[in-house]
Amino acid sequence: RIYEEYTGLPVDADYELILASLIPPGTDVLANTIAYEKSFRITTVVDAMRVENDAPVLESWNLRWPIWHELGHTTLEGELDRYPERVAALEARTLTPRCSFPTWQRCIREHVAMGIADRLWEWARENGRETRGDSPDRDTRETDGMHQLSAIKKALKEYESDRKRYPTLREFYPRLLEPFSESAGAPRK
Numbered sequence: 451r452i453y454e455e456y457t458g459l460p461v462d463a464d465y466e467l468i469l470a471s472l473i474p475p476g477t478d479v480l481a482n483t484i485a486y487e488k489s490f491r492i493t494t495v496v497d498a499m500r501v502e503n504d505a506p507v508l509e510s511w512n513l514r515w516p517i518w519h520e521l522g523h524t525t526l527e528g529e530l531d532r533y534p535e536r537v538a539a540l541e542a543r544t545l546t547p548r549c550s551f552p553t554w555q556r557c558i559r560e561h562v563a564m565g566i567a568d569r570l571w572e573w574a575r576e577n578g579r580e581t582r583g584d585s586p587d588r589d590t591r592e593t594d595g596m597h598q599l600s601a602i603k604k605a606l607k608e609y610e611s612d613r614k615r616y617p618t619l620r621e622f623y624p625r626l627l628e629p630f631s632e633s634a635g636a637p638r639k
Contacts, residue, residue, distance in 0.1 A: 452579055453518055456570050458618030459525040463490035465517065469508050470495050490524040518570050522563030529623045530558055536627050549597060554630070562626050565602030566619070572603075573610065601629035 454461055494516050498506030530537065540554045551557040609622040616622040 452514075452574055453521050453525075453570065456573060456619075457525060457566070458613075459620060461521055461525065463492050463521065463524045465520075466491070466493040467513065467517070468493065468495045470497055490527070492520045492524065494520060514574075515567050515571055519563050519567035522566035523559065526562065526619065526623060529620060530555060530627075533624065533627060536624075536631065540630055558627065558630060561596060561598050561602055561630075562623075564596060565599055565606060565626070568599065569603045569606040598629040601632075602626055605629065 496508070496513055496516060498508055500507050537554050537558075549557040549561070551560055605622075605625050605628070608625065609616050609619065
């Protein structure tokens, strides 16, 4: 319910969480989101956090980040489609984004979902909810092509401070697109 409280959006997805204790700790989490006509099915495979006494350790608080990330995709699916002119303007400047993903649509969607999960992790900790430490892989993301992540998280703090103006994250979504316009550079010739 923390996700719904933060975003102001209902979760309309079936979620399957597979705890894969035999996958070595530190392995990338596998996630798949399938869109149906009016809902989503999310499957996430999560590895152990560490091994103690030859046994894998899985802790429930650490499962929140991948769940929040995938929910970021499902609750805001279709929002980017409402702003085709913004994506077209980005493509006019640079055909391919300077991020880990091949298209502007994918780059923006991943940045937004990751930014929500990261900022929600911090927000939950700031508000006495159960999260520990930093969000997963926090230190490497910006160097791995997620260059707008800090700007997205900064914008989300603005959303948090003005919930009367932005009752849900959907109303705030256009602001999450601004960091990409600022970084795209001059138009291509």
